[in-house]
Amino acid sequence: MTITEQDSQEVGTETGAGVSCRREFLARVGGGMAVMAAASWGGASRATAAAAPGDLVSQSAVKIAEMIRAGKVSSTEVVEAYIRRIESVNPSLNALVMPCFDRARSEARAADELRAKGGKLGVLHGVPMTLKDSIDTAGVVSTGCTLGRKGFVPAEDATVTARLRAAGAILLGKTNTPEFTMGSFTDNLVYGRTNNPYDTARIPGGSSGGSGALVAAAGTPFDIGSDTGGSIRSPCHFNGVAGIKPTNCRVPRTGHIVDLHGIFNTRTQLGPIARRVEDLDLVLRVIQGTDMIDSHVVDVPLGPVGAVKLKELRVAFYTDSEGYHQPRPETVAMVRGILHRMEGEVASIEESAPPAIAEGLAIMQKSRSAGGGSHITRTAQKAGTEKLFHMVQSRVNGKTLKAGEFTFLLEEEDRIRKQQLGWLKKYDVVICPVHAYSAPFHDAPNPSTASYRTIYNLNGWPAGVVRAGTSPEGMPMGIQVIGRPWREDVVYAVMGAIEAMTGGWQPPAV
Secondary structure, three states: OOOOHHHHHHOOOOOOOOHHHHHHHHHHHHHHOEOOEOOEOOOHHHHOOOOOOOHHHHOOHHHHHHHHHOOOOOHHHHHHHHHHHHHHHHHHHOOEEEEOHHHHHHHHHHHHHHHHOOOOOOOOOOOEEEEEOOEOEOOEOOOOOOHHHOOOOOOOOOHHHHHHHHOOOEEEEEEOOOHHHOOOOOOOOOOOOOOEOOEOOEOOOOOOHHHHHHHHOOOOOEEEEEEOOOOOHHHHHHHOOEEEEOOOOOOOOOOEOOOOOHHHHHHOEEEEEEOOHHHHHHHHHHHOOOOOOOOOOOOOOOOOHHHOEHHHOEEEEOOOOOOOOOOOHHHHHHHHHHHHHHOOOOOEEEEOOOOOHHHHHHHHHHHHOOEOOHHHHHHHHHHOOOOOOHHHHOOOOOOEOOHHHHHHHHHHHHHHHHHHHHHHOOOOEEEEEOOOOOOOEOOOOOOOOOOOOOHHHHHOOOEEEEEEEEOOOOOEEEEEEEEOOOOHHHHHHHHHHHHHHHOOOOOOOO
């Protein structure tokens, strides 16, 4: 299907440097040229980085790491810059809920001393980070935002925490999430509500809402979120940042408050959130791979982004399927505008959606609730929580299915996976919205939030989000890029091309 020039003109993408880089985009990816190698993501994404919050805190993690290794800036200077930024923006956001600034300062000094001595430096040496409060951090309170763990200090780091620290990253603190990561907005009984940095009257999404809000406000270079039904991708869309739910079973869940939990196990994935696509690639390479604890994780190589040739990619896109998603006009215009710009730069573009999306989501909902919320009760008991946040408590209804009914649902889920994978044989990439709408107001009626995202937790395909436009209300709008299993490199290449066209992240008002 041809995307019309009118569609392109209607899209609410950014003006200025982002939109004017059309010719730069063509130069970078036209003619089937390999784009944005992981070791050298030059050009547009950095050139268009907004400098409003301050040049240093606006840089990508990749750039900060390069500057520290080259001695252009010290880790101490970077850490102090981010602490100042957090102190400026966090009172209005409530995104960082457990700071560890003194430890971060100490580790930054040690990082600078190691560099001065010519010691071996990791790929994230001296680079600050934050982590979602559902991820364990040794020596730092990690509550999972549930009352039973209020004040709980883990003895060990989660696997992803340990890997990032071993690569040289320095923890600034923990970011807010719904209790047990169960929710599409970020509020809980431990730390309260998190706000959107582009409009504090609106939600930042969930469940990685604190992560998305703080990254967007330039309070941290990157964060690690978790995604069971869109909990990385939703905050990225609402807050105008980049993130990825990796292929199911690429990253260990060890040390996450919801880790290995029976038949729902593979739906939850951990992945990075950052302002720039290049950072997602770097961080995922650090945290991926088996830890010999999470028995579901396998070691599958992540190919170099620079080897991906856009000219050879077959792209499917959709803005609705079976009338189920009901997107707003600006959402449709954004997607079609992006696809119009990509015409001639990829092998083909066809309007097509994975089959049985609505059916698959209905089956997932039935299987998730088959135990009457008993998995929530067990998780609460394990944490020592007696009083649940109302959003979580509402999922405990005690109504259970018979074993035969439940096993039939699992068989149906496998049927949907098989059917959708067969459809994907014709395509390399799928492009679609993240949400039907931009960030809603707090306490406003919240339409169904899972339609575009949760199906990719069922089939397990890698799905990334990058900012691609702005709503009529001035709120960020992301676009979702989905790849074949284990092909995050292809997802990054397309996300990077979109980021180069639109400018990607833009600084918020805070």
